[in-house]
Amino acid sequence: xxxxxxxxxxxxxxxxxxxxxxxxxxxxxTSDEWIVTRTGIRQRRAADGPFVTPKGPSSPPGGMGxxxxxxxxxxxxxxxxxxxxxxxxxxxxxxxxSPDQLVPATSSPVANALGIRGGxxxxxxxxxxxxxxxxxxxxxxxxxxxxxxxxxxxxxxRITNWADRTNAFLFGDGAGAVVVEASPGxxxxxxxxxxxxxxxxxxxxxxxxxPGMVMRGQEVFRQAVRVTVDSATxxxxxxxxxxxxxxxxxxxxxxxxIMDAVAERLDIPKQRxxxxxxxxxxxxxxxxxxxxxxxxxxxxxxPGDLVLFAGFGAGMTWSSAVWRWGPGST
Amino acid sequence: MAPEDTFDAFKQCAVEVLxxxxxxxxxxxxxxxxxxxxxxxxxxxxxxLEERFGVNVAESELEGVQTVGQAYELVTSKL
Numbered sequence: 484x485x486x487x488x489x490x491x492x493x494x495x496x497x498x499x500x501x502x503x504x505x506x507x508x509x510x511x512x513t514s515d516e517w518i519v520t521r522t523g524i525r526q527r528r529a530a531d532g533p534f535v536t537p538k539g540p541s542s543p544p545g546g547m548g549x550x551x552x553x554x555x556x557x558x559x560x561x562x563x564x565x566x567x568x569x570x571x572x573x574x575x576x577x578x579x580x581s582p583d584q585l586v587p588a589t590s591s592p593v594a595n596a597l598g599i600r601g602g603x604x605x606x607x608x609x610x611x612x613x614x615x616x617x618x619x620x621x622x623x624x625x626x627x628x629x630x631x632x633x634x635x636x637x638x639x640x641r642i643t644n645w646a647d648r649t650n651a652f653l654f655g656d657g658a659g660a661v662v663v664e665a666s667p668g669x670x671x672x673x674x675x676x677x678x679x680x681x682x683x684x685x686x687x688x689x690x691x692x693x694p695g696m697v698m699r700g701q702e703v704f705r706q707a708v709r710v711t712v713d714s715a716t717x718x719x720x721x722x723x724x725x726x727x728x729x730x731x732x733x734x735x736x737x738x739x740x741i742m743d744a745v746a747e748r749l750d751i752p753k754q755r756x757x758x759x760x761x762x763x764x765x766x767x768x769x770x771x772x773x774x775x776x777x778x779x780x781x782x783x784x785x786p787g788d789l790v791l792f793a794g795f796g797a798g799m800t801w802s803s804a805v806w807r808w809g810p811g812s813t
Numbered sequence: 814m815a816p817e818d819t820f821d822a823f824k825q826c827a828v829e830v831l832x833x834x835x836x837x838x839x840x841x842x843x844x845x846x847x848x849x850x851x852x853x854x855x856x857x858x859x860x861x862l863e864e865r866f867g868v869n870v871a872e873s874e875l876e877g878v879q880t881v882g883q884a885y886e887l888v889t890s891k892l
Contacts, residue, residue, distance in 0.1 A: 520851065521851060521852075521853055699872070701852060701853070701856045701872060701875070702872045704853060704856050705856055705859075705860055705872070708860065709860075740853050740857075744857060
């Protein structure tokens with residue numbers, strides 16, 4: 484990558500309604516202990532689904548459904564924190580697998596809400612989406628863009644099958660956003676890997692008008708651990724760094740057991756892994772930025788630190804990147 | 814690999830993944846009741862065994878596997 488770039492700002496947004504495992508227990512036969520043991524999830528936030536009334540409108544005014552609202556909230560906060568306005572943004576990349584409308588892309592109303600006219604598009608690489616977006620953001624800065632607003636936002640509670648006791652407790656809503664800016668020096672993106680195995684569509688999918696998410700959990704677990712470790716290893720090799728050089732590992736927050744299994748195989752200790760799964764659940768494209776934002780807000784990152792992003796998702800997609808934090812990341 | 818070595822290798826994987834005392838890994842031990850292992854523990858064990866023995870076990874083949882002996886049979890039948 485030719486031009487340098489840095490993440491200069493970040494912010495998160497979450498819907499108000501907290502859905503606990505006790506709430507989930509009112510839907511079908513399960514227990515807090517069963518859910519926590521298998522997933523590490525204690526609560527999630529919901530913008531839709533059986534615990535939220537009134538529901539969002541089916542035809543959101545101006546396209547601003549719950550995904551767009553969360554994206555605009557997180558994106559707007561990230562702009563404000565950087566002292567920027569929408570006019571400063573050359574491109575908005577909205578990573579989502581739960582857009583508000585079939586047409587247009589949810590990034591359009593979000594761009595309107597934030598005053599962005601540079602360009603806007605949605606990226607759907609399922610739960611691997613945010614790291615796909617990060618690689619694209621760095622690439623666009625490499626060919627002349629000054630600033631990219633990169634957002635991961637989801638309303639998974641809208642596509643959850645609330646009668647499915649094997650996976651309904653997994654999903655949550657939220658958004659995380661970062662500003663990626665051109666900066667002097669080398670690119671922050673030191674190594675990356677994107678991939679897909681489209682023969683695995685049936686492991687995890689949701690149909691238009693269908694009952695919601697369908698997932699073969701155990702097989703997803705097995706594939707997820709393997710593809711994430713494999714992809715992260717490739718990114719580390721391409722960046723010419725070792726796992727022991729990584730200051731913060733930010734995996735897709737799907738299931739604490741998968742995160743632990745991946746970190747263990749990569750030989751990255753738990754204290755260097757960012758985790759929000761306990762209180763967010765699986766928020767797909769929003770999970771990596773939510774975990775990054777929390778870690779950055781906690782002061783766990785210093786300029787020069789190496790961050791390893793890695794995710795996997797329906798498709799089956801995967802993505803990983805080694806990213807050098809700062810300077811300018813304050 | 815002699816049968817006793819094979820079982821030792823199996824036992825080593827099981828002890829590491831399930832974090833139980835080696836003496837508990839006997840053919841009649843039941844994963845759920847005796848080893849406190851849930852379905853994801855079993856998936857992780859099979860992943861470790863696949864890597865250790867260089868075999869592939871399909872998801873469908875795991876159905877009905879309830880004891881150490883059944884898992885050992887499943888893996889060694891592929892060697």
